[in-house]
Amino acid sequence: MKPVYLDYAATTPTDERVVSAMLPYFTQHFGNPSSLYSFGRGARQAVRRARWQLAALLNAEPEEMFFTSGGSESDNWIIRSLAAEALEKNGGGHIITSKIEHHAVLHACESLPQGIEVTYVDVDEEGRLHLEDIEKAVRPDTFLVSIMTANNEVGTIEPIAQIGAFCREGGIFFHTDAVQAVGHIPMDVKKLQVDALSLSGHKLYGPKGIGALYLRRGKKILPLIAGGAQERGLRAGTENTPGIVGLGKAAELAAAEMISETARLTALREQLIEGILKIPGAHLNGPREKRLPGNVSFGLEGIDHETLLIRLDLMGFAVSAGSACSAGSLEPSHVLTAMGQSAEQANTSIRVTMGRFTDKEEVEAFLQAVKTAALSMRGQA
Incomplete structure (x- = not known):
């Protein structure tokens, strides 16, 4: 793939x-x-x-x-x-x-x-x-x-x-x-x-x-x-x-395609959220509805996001822990801590953002990859 x-x-x-x-x-x-x-x-x-x-x-x-x-x-x-x-x-x-x-x-x-x-x-x-x-x-x-x-x-x-x-x-x-x-x-x-x-x-x-x-x-x-x-x-x-x-x-x-693209991305977002929340210890960051169409930010309890990001990258998936402008920072996300999360909670979260060239099959493959990586990191694989 x-x-x-x-x-x-x-x-x-x-x-x-x-x-x-x-x-x-x-x-x-x-x-x-x-x-x-x-x-x-x-x-x-x-x-x-x-x-x-x-x-x-x-x-x-x-x-x-x-x-x-x-x-x-x-x-x-x-x-x-x-x-x-x-x-x-x-x-x-x-x-x-x-x-x-x-x-x-x-x-x-x-x-x-x-x-x-x-x-x-x-x-x-x-x-x-x-x-x-x-x-x-x-x-x-x-x-x-x-x-x-x-x-x-x-x-x-x-x-x-x-x-x-x-x-x-x-x-x-x-x-x-x-x-x-x-x-x-x-x-x-x-x-x-x-x-x-x-x-x-x-x-x-x-x-x-x-x-x-x-x-x-x-x-x-x-x-x-x-x-x-x-x-x-x-x-x-x-x-x-x-x-x-x-x-x-x-x-x-963007003006010509926004309506159809928003509907398509919202459907992919919901597909991804539904799948993520089935993973034990998963939680969604931010609101379920009043959020950008292609954005899903989530945490997996007990799993360090840096290690998870590396594993996902090796599996062929490019996602991030948050803002690209903060990449490499050792500090927890200022956004998540402002939302009331502890540093430990914030350091379990990753951001997945989909766009014009994302399709349903990629979302399904990503969900499987996250589940596999989570099981492995928890010693359950």
Whole structure:
């Protein structure tokens, strides 16, 4: 049996249709989009078309989309820019985020200069944040709330629309890291009432090294890179035309196929959960329903996840213990411990994430492999 990839939350393979759309912009249409002659105009039109494609996926306006290198850059741009503005105008201020955010948000907040205070809000045992906890955390100097749309480890989908409505009413800037959600669940920035949203191309079958920041019309942030006038003067540097084209095509495909793909992946997710929970000592991390379609995070009592991952890899299955950005860390998952698990419990958990090219037979084979590995590790084989 060929190796089975089940770590789509870490990265997705670039869809061949995306690659085909990108290829001409490496060689045939290689012009600089800022150039005035025909080579540049062709590239500029491609960038404009991709901006429209991406905006359509989010129900945004094209001029509200800014291309970046990925989700981490977009997260840092918003947090650092708004913090710098708060320091300049008011001498400091207050940010609210959650304890289960991606490290791009957590580490950006931790690195802010003196004068900026951060409150890290708790989540419940399923990884869900509750609006009342944000309401309690708000202070007169709160200038930013940043909450992820869906958790990258356990797949929990957060109540973004509720938080957005609260922040809009209170005049607080609201940002969501939607890297795991965009292209996989419906995202309408108007209904969600977000002021900014981060996304990354390689999480929705686009290329690596390209992402975007949605910034609601009328909202101001500081430029990220000084230099040219690209991205309306906010992010200088020659545009990554092939990457931008790929992201636009990936967004177009996601919009067209999301309904059918969500149904298919949800069925596979339920098949996998049912099978896992039949294994003695197994438990599901996160909610049974309000989670990403292809995400299953589970623990097996008494079984170290690192050893299990190695065994599964030798058996031909690629899965992870959690975020790819934390691979190699000796610390237990900050997400699972925030959900109330002990370090020992957290270190029994693995994450399985399915995607566009996962099929039922692969799920069945994986279930058999997990059962075999668990029995062997418990000395019952």
